[in-house]
Amino acid sequence: MATVANPNATIIAGETWELPKDRPWLAKMGRLARENPIGAVSLLVVVGFVFLGVVGASLTPYPPRELDATSQFLSPRLAHPFGTTKFGQDIFSRILAGARIDLKFGVVILFFGFFPGTALGILSGYFGRWLDYLIQRSGEAWGAFPQLFLLLTFVAAFGPGLRTVEMVVAIGALFGGSRIMRVVALVEKQKEYVIGARSTGASEFRLLWRHVLPNIMPFILVGLSSVFAAAVLVESALSFLGLGVSPGEPSWGADLSTGVGRGSTYPWLVIFPGAAISLVVLAFNLLGDTLRDILDPRLRGSTGAKR
């Protein structure tokens, strides 16, 4: 076949047309953002959260751990926008620094729970049989118990600390991810493109990696964002209960919990850490919903996105 200088040019009977060029990706993103303002705002919050998680600890106006007896329980003001704690620590700085714990926690859950679970789910939906049976039955047994109960039992066994919490939540995400992806893979393997690719002699591995995986990416992205929402919720809940981070570490849940005792006199001790948790979880949930609406029209209509 002759090479065409301009791939967008089509030559028919001596005439030349230009096919409309693809819009630059920035313009595409702009249009998507205008169509989904809620999604765009939540994406901004999520990006901000990830940014704070990476560099937040070095942006704090005051050292988040340092005690200062001269500035206890200051109400919100210009120098301390969110007020100060019982130990005179700046709450704003502690919230900036606290994003790191949740981000780290979420990433651990992704890599030790959700991603292996996704792989397991695809394999079990795709190949089925005893592997499928084993994974699904264990997942059901695990999921039957209240998560807090499992966490408490594991804390009794392994002692309190983020390691224990990570282990329990990662196992849950493993089974959760595998359950969703299994169904997706079951649907996907019946489709024509899989049969087509197989008939051209593609190996099973190539089929999974090059054909099935890109097609189920939307589900993985949606799952990713809900896993992060759940991770932030669980980390803060467990740190709130005193089972997560070690005392004194800047964690939103732990700060909220230490604030409750004096919260009726100094409500900012509770409101700002709680608002930080709620905002980030809300952003991940809304981002997941928006992604689902954009990427997979079949699932449309479950939330607020307009059409």
Place this chain on the structure above:
Amino acid sequence: MLRYTLRRLSFLPIILIAVSIAVFVLLRVLPTSDIADVIGGQNATPEQKRAIREQYHLNDPIFPITFDTSVPFVGVQRNSQYSRWLFDALRGDFGKTYLSQKSVRSEFIRRFPASFEIVALSLFFSVSFGILFGILSAMYRNSPLDYFVRIFSVFGTSVPEFFLLSLLIIIPSYLWNYSAPVGGYVPIYDDPWTNLRLFLPAALIIGIGGSAGLMRLVRTTMLEVLRSDYVRTAKAKGLRQHTVVLTHALRNASTPILTAVGTAFIAVFGGSVIAERILSIDGNGLFLFQSTFSRDLPVIQFLAIYTATVVVLVNLVVDLSYAFADPRVKYS
């Protein structure tokens, strides 16, 4: 139906034995810290610890069957910790708590009414709000009510319960000098006002927060069903709207909704632990929480069995309720 129920119930002992073995492996086989330290305290002398180990049979093998690399590979042990626990449990004796030396069973029974009340109230709010507003939002799609329900259900799944419960304690006290009651359980038949003042706000928060997921599910399921042909037929023959929605649509949407009610129960059951902790309600959630910190093994073992029983029974009730809601479902 009866045979199906009995068959399902016959699995219960097997599940409970599996759970108890799993808990034994977690708590006793994995050597994280010496239980003698837990009971005797950090300052216990080696002699005291030895006495404690002897008294609590901690030197005995954990399971009645041990595996060995030398012939004959499998050994049978008399007086293992597990068999001792199992035979006591079969007689209804779940041992004494390590710390207070009180019977686990009577401690559990004493705390049960408080936990039961908070779970029952929360579940009531969660199910009634979830189903009512889910149906209304599907019926009046894109109305202000529908938008409110959709926004609420996203917020309800995002704002954590412990934050709302903390606000419940601090906000009224900051604004109006009214301190919400904390702790001090009074049975509802003794003093309904004191009782409800403690439980109602907490149950509303856990219940309404928990209803968000249910609301969303009811809405999507009802939207699907309301589009179906039989609903159009029912409307066309002139039935009143609430007859169409309640008997024709809701009944056909009942299977996923009942599943979600079961899930809501399990969620509320877990959420009550947090509520009991924040409001210092002396229920079984707080019991489990404190025993976790003190590694009070008999308590954790018993509460694991209790939770497993509740989970199995709830799932059974949900499965059986399918048959009542949908005559096409038959168990034999």
